[in-house]
Amino acid sequence: MTSLFGISTSEFSSPSNVEFETQSSAIYAVWHTGLAIYRKMWWIFPTVVLCGALESLGWSARNWSHSEPNNLAPFQIQIIATIIAPTPLLAATFVIFGEIIRRIGQTYSRLSPRTYTVLFCTFDVISLVVQGLGGGLAATADPLTNGRDPELGARVMLAGIAFQLELADGWNGRIIRTELYFNVLDGAMVVLAIYTLNIVHPSCFVFTPQSATKKDEEKA
Numbered sequence: 001m002t003s004l005f006g007i008s009t010s011e012f013s014s015p016s017n018v019e020f021e022t023q024s025s026a027i028y029a030v031w032h033t034g035l036a037i038y039r040k041m042w043w044i045f046p047t048v049v050l051c052g053a054l055e056s057l058g059w060s061a062r063n064w065s066h067s068e069p070n071n072l073a074p075f076q077i078q079i080i081a082t083i084i085a086p087t088p089l090l091a092a093t094f095v096i097f098g099e100i101i102r103r104i105g106q107t108y109s110r111l112s113p114r115t116y117t118v119l120f121c122t123f124d125v126i127s128l129v130v131q132g133l134g135g136g137l138a139a140t141a142d143p144l145t146n147g148r149d150p151e152l153g154a155r156v157m158l159a160g161i162a163f164q165l166e167l168a169d170g171w172n173g174r175i176i177r178t179e180l181y182f183n184v185l186d187g188a189m190v191v192l193a194i195y196t197l198n199i200v201h202p203s204c205f206v207f208t209p210q211s212a213t214k215k216d217e218e219k220a
Contacts, residue, residue: 017179018063021187025055028194039203047092048197051085055190058082080135086190087128092197094120099206130156 029052036044058081064074098113106112111119134156140148 017183017187018059018066021059021183021191022056022063024191025052025059025194028052028191028198029056031198032194035201035203039207041203041207043095044092047088047095048194051087051089051092051190052194054081054085054088055187055194058085059187076140080132082186083131083135084128086193087124087131089190089193091121091124094124096202096206099202103206 029049032044032048032052036042036049058078061074061077061081065071065078068074095117098116101109101111101116102113109116137148137156
């Protein structure tokens, strides 16, 4: 069976795979929420936790699309959520990188730690806005009802990201239409990155009590 969007129901991820991705995303979002509160690392909420919430939402919508392939709502949600989700996670790496530079010494870097965070997070936000705009255009495009081509939205999203495997060949690309590739190259990569932060958490290896004390001494 082919949906109104030109995608076969067999090309949506199977429920078992989606459940794994959804539950994994939800678990690490809850885990990081607890650690953020305990360690008082509030910047984790709009970065790592937001990524987990969006991933869980996107993959839940993908499961919904599997059972209701002609329903526009889950199709819109999964496109926008899964495309945007990695961006907040990338912002977290900029914050961590800035702290690493601060700890090892600014002599090893051309930019100050604060400049790294402000500069790259600004570009991250711009990228996020462009991706969201492209996702909205693609999700609302329907050649049968409004005559709009979803490829335009895909191209706008490509302008907002440096490299997107899922959309490099458009909506008819091999990766986005092949369940195995989509699961491995999209979902699995985000899960791997986020669980790495669970194991090697910045509160234990970067933002330690010693680093906080040193930062207070520098301010004094």
